[in-house]
């Protein structure tokens with residue numbers, strides 16, 4: 001059986017599935033139940049400085065985007081950091097950590113960007129026995145207007161400065177949680193590394209307005225006739241998170257830096273993808289909020305079964321495995337030719353591939369009598385749109401032309417020597433290596 005245990009910056013957990021800092025990790029009751037369900041670790045809902053707790057809105061705080069089957073694809077929230085007193089959170093964290101020593105417990109923190117504020121809270125967090133801290137430089141709403149959260153995460157100099165304070169006043173691992181609301185994610189990651197961070201985690205939520213109530217003419221969720229932008233997460237954000245993770249994994253300045261992957265993880269496969277792109281573990285929020293804590297059972301079972309099937313014996317073997325295959329566009333093999341193929345037995349003759357290709361692409365699908373759809377190889381540029389719009393899985397696939405075959409569209413022979421693109425003289429990477 002595959003070994004799911006992970007060692008992330010020295011923090012051990014029985015599996016790579018941690019709950020991200022959010023409502024599921026807001027209190028002792030939740031976290032105990034999460035651990036009983038099998039979660040490997042939690043990042044406690046973000047703690048603020050000593051003083052009167054923040055006050056949340058009392059109207060709806062979430063908005064959602066659904067698929068046609070009402071499956072939740074994207075979740076938007078206008079919630080703040082914890083609204084429970086610091087003392088209560090710290091006491092609960094200490095109790096939970098003492099009772100679950102084999103699970104990871106991380107304290108997420110967001111206090112003002114002043115040395116004294118960090119110096120004051122860090123020893124108190126250390127006393128709880130938490131395994132490490134995560135700096136919330138990502139929250140895009142409510143706290144950022146007060147100069148915290150993404151207001152810090154968008155300024156690399158602040159990230160470096162605060163990370164340094166944390167490394168000075170706290171002796172366990174420091175994870176810097178990054179905001180995706182920035183042009184180049186490599187810059188804040190580099191700043192975190194320069195400040196001495198042990199790892200980065202990403203992504204926090206993306207600035208968003210989910211929808212507009214057209215009767216009230218107001219963004220939703222609507223609070224007494226007004227709305228505000230919130231933070232977007234859930235399955236819809238996974239592609240953005242994967243791309244950002246891969247950029248950090250590839251960049252020279254941050255290569256090898258441990259990454260905790262967050263953003264839309266819903267299945268074991270999502271987790272494996274994040275890990276393949278360089279994440280030592282993953283964090284989950286929306287999936288737990290949508291399906292409950294027991295979803296972790298499917299995640300651990302699925303990951304374990306896949307690892308057994310592929311012959312991976314430890315999670316460390318997966319981490320970063322896909323990174324060498326992430327490249328820049330100019331290095332893609334232009335001599336690799338595929339054509340669409342339609343499985344006539346699987347086709348339900350809906351004609352969506354035809355409409356899409358005929359109206360908006362390359363007129364490469366012909367409609368024959370009896371609504372039989374056929375690919376016109378002379379026109380097919382292999383764009384994949386027909387595959388993407390087809391409602392039947394695997395009905396349309398892209399099939400590679402063998403070396404020696406002629407591409408009927410360009411008249412060019414697919415040359416066998418191009419098959420080995422990594423060493424081909426036309427490949428700029430190969431040229432650079434010479």
Ligand SMILES: Cc1cc2nc3c(=O)[nH]c(=O)nc-3n(C[C@H](O)[C@H](O)[C@H](O)COP(=O)(O)O)c2cc1C
Nearest residue numbers: 020021022046077136204233234263264284285286
């Ligand atoms: C309701 C809600 C509250 C959240 N609160 C926090 C928070 O207090 N601190 C934090 O770092 N991230 C917070 N997040 C962001 C999550 O930790 C996570 O980064 C984000 O939801 C992406 O993961 P997901 O797609 O699995 O939900 C919150 C997310 C949601 C939905």
